[in-house]
Amino acid sequence: MKKRPSYYFIRPEDTIKSAMEKIDLSGWNIAIITDSKNRLLGVASDGDIRRALLKGKSLADPIKDIMEKNPVALNNEKANDDEILKTMIEKGISQIPIIKKDRTVTDVKILSDLKKIPLSSPDITNKEINTIKEVLSTPHLSIGPKIVEFEKKIAGYVGTKYAVAVNSGTSALHLCIRAFDIKDGDEVITTPFSFIASANCALYERARPVFVDIDEKTLCIDPSKIEEKITNRTKAILPVHVFGFPCDMDRIMKIARRYNLKVIEDACEALGTTYKGKKVGAIGDVGVFAFYPNKQITTAEGGILVTNDEKTARLARSMRNQGRDEHTSAWLSHDRLGYNYRMSEINAALGLAQIGRIDEIIKRRRKVAEEYNSALGKIKDIILPYNGEKTDISWFVYVIRLNPSKFSREHRDRLIAKLKKRGIACSNYFPPIHLMKFYRETFGYKEGDYPITEKVSATTLALPFYNNLGKEDIDYICETLSQSLKDI
Ligand SMILES: Cc1ncc(COP(=O)(O)O)c(C=O)c1O
Numbered sequence: 001m002k003k004r005p006s007y008y009f010i011r012p013e014d015t016i017k018s019a020m021e022k023i024d025l026s027g028w029n030i031a032i033i034t035d036s037k038n039r040l041l042g043v044a045s046d047g048d049i050r051r052a053l054l055k056g057k058s059l060a061d062p063i064k065d066i067m068e069k070n071p072v073a074l075n076n077e078k079a080n081d082d083e084i085l086k087t088m089i090e091k092g093i094s095q096i097p098i099i100k101k102d103r104t105v106t107d108v109k110i111l112s113d114l115k116k117i118p119l120s121s122p123d124i125t126n127k128e129i130n131t132i133k134e135v136l137s138t139p140h141l142s143i144g145p146k147i148v149e150f151e152k153k154i155a156g157y158v159g160t161k162y163a164v165a166v167n168s169g170t171s172a173l174h175l176c177i178r179a180f181d182i183k184d185g186d187e188v189i190t191t192p193f194s195f196i197a198s199a200n201c202a203l204y205e206r207a208r209p210v211f212v213d214i215d216e217k218t219l220c221i222d223p224s225k226i227e228e229k230i231t232n233r234t235k236a237i238l239p240v241h242v243f244g245f246p247c248d249m250d251r252i253m254k255i256a257r258r259y260n261l262k263v264i265e266d267a268c269e270a271l272g273t274t275y276k277g278k279k280v281g282a283i284g285d286v287g288v289f290a291f292y293p294n295k296q297i298t299t300a301e302g303g304i305l306v307t308n309d310e311k312t313a314r315l316a317r318s319m320r321n322q323g324r325d326e327h328t329s330a331w332l333s334h335d336r337l338g339y340n341y342r343m344s345e346i347n348a349a350l351g352l353a354q355i356g357r358i359d360e361i362i363k364r365r366r367k368v369a370e371e372y373n374s375a376l377g378k379i380k381d382i383i384l385p386y387n388g389e390k391t392d393i394s395w396f397v398y399v400i401r402l403n404p405s406k407f408s409r410e411h412r413d414r415l416i417a418k419l420k421k422r423g424i425a426c427s428n429y430f431p432p433i434h435l436m437k438f439y440r441e442t443f444g445y446k447e448g449d450y451p452i453t454e455k456v457s458a459t460t461l462a463l464p465f466y467n468n469l470g471k472e473d474i475d476y477i478c479e480t481l482s483q484s485l486k487d488i
Pocket residue numbers: 167168169170171194195197198240266268269290291292302303
């Protein structure tokens with residue numbers, strides 16, 4: 001049963017310790033101090049308590065010694081949610097007690113309940129909804145015309161001969177590993193600064209991901225460190241176009257050709273990015289895109305493998321469909337080990353509607369990134385995302401870094417918590433893959449193994465980023481970030 005707000009109130013004589021306990025229980029981040037009739041006497045925030053303890057107060061001291069005696073409070077008859085939110089933003093506070101005329105507290109409003117800016121948000125229009133409805137009225141919910149059309153559109157857009165749509169980016173990466181017969185004991189060179197799937201895909205076949213540190217500016221694999229990691233077991237290089245920024249593909253391709261290695265481009269985050277006039281994903285032997293809802297375009301869940309090599313496309317097409325032979329219609333005849341990695345017609349239809357809007361989507365995301373750049377450019381000690389000189393980025397996420405000579409991982413994590421309290425979703429993209437529990441335990445990786453990745457990763461911060469993120473919210477995010485940085 002939900003407790004009445006008064007359950008969490010405390011009296012002025014109660015100890016600082018009991019205030020902390022009530023703060024924990026209530027989730028309000030402040031202690032509400034009232035008299036015996038629940039009339040507001042003061043508040044004390046987490047921060048007030050921390051500062052008081054640092055100054056020598058003890059947990060046994062009464063809360064009245066440190067409480068704010070004139071807190072902002074709003075009258076319950078006048079205040080609606082919009083007004084409450086406006087007051088919180090104006091005053092820079094994250095909670096407001098709601099009181100009656102006689103100052104009896106009736107409720108406590110929390111900013112993050114009223115303002116919610118998500119980290120990402122799909123851009124679904126009526127076009128997408130209608131096309132899905134149309135599919136639902138046909139007999140083809142899987143293996144129908146939409147997936148074929150979607151594959152054609154993506155292949156045409158990135159400039160490859162073939163595209164094979166599957167149910168996730170991870171599945172597509174796995175099929176690349178299988179298509180190149182990478183197996184037990186083989187090695188795949190990749191980066192530890194990525195989403196986990198780019199390394200896991202090698203492990204699915206008992207091959208080993210061999211990490212190469214990143215370039216501190218581009219955050220992509222550092223080509224100058226690749227050759228020293230090549231052994232006679234190396235079968236492929238798997239560069240990741242991280243956050244939509246293209247890897248140095250000229251150098252990577254040169255190394256791969258010299259050592260006869262396959263190149264699997266993980267372009268999951270980079271649909272639409274061009275590198276020297278070519279779309280990424282179409283440069284290596286095979287490329288992979290993902291369509292989770294935070295991506296440039298979404299199919300809800302989904303991914304696609306693109307290639308100019310017929311054999312790779314044929315193998316992938318068969319393996320995504322339980323190893324069936326493409327050329328026979330026999331449903332229960334399986335030529336090789338395969339999987340159910342099929343994309344449904346509903347997902348493909350959604351993707352078709354989205355890819356039809358790709359130019360508009362990329363333009364819109366670029367505008368959001370530019371708005372961030374101009375608002376954050378003025379804030380000291382923030383490193384803006386690297387934008388390249390001769391590249392055309394398709395923005396996936398907007399990730400800033402805090403100046404590593406001034407801020408630590410702890411600062412960054414406290415900043416994330418502060419922004420969340422102000423209704424701003426944000427995240428620590430990416431924690432290093434080699435330091436994930438499973439990788440440490442299996443391969444013995446430890447801190448210090450990939451110093452650039454670790455240094456970068458300690459202070460990165462992904463801010464809300466999506467097509468329809470408005471200027472007003474961007475300003476609010478940047479202003480809150482700027483204020484919060486002063487006190488972490
Ligand atoms: C770099 C990278 N690789 C692979 C994937 C895996 O894609 P999915 O989530 O569709 O399996 C993602 C998705 O976030 C990604 O960002």
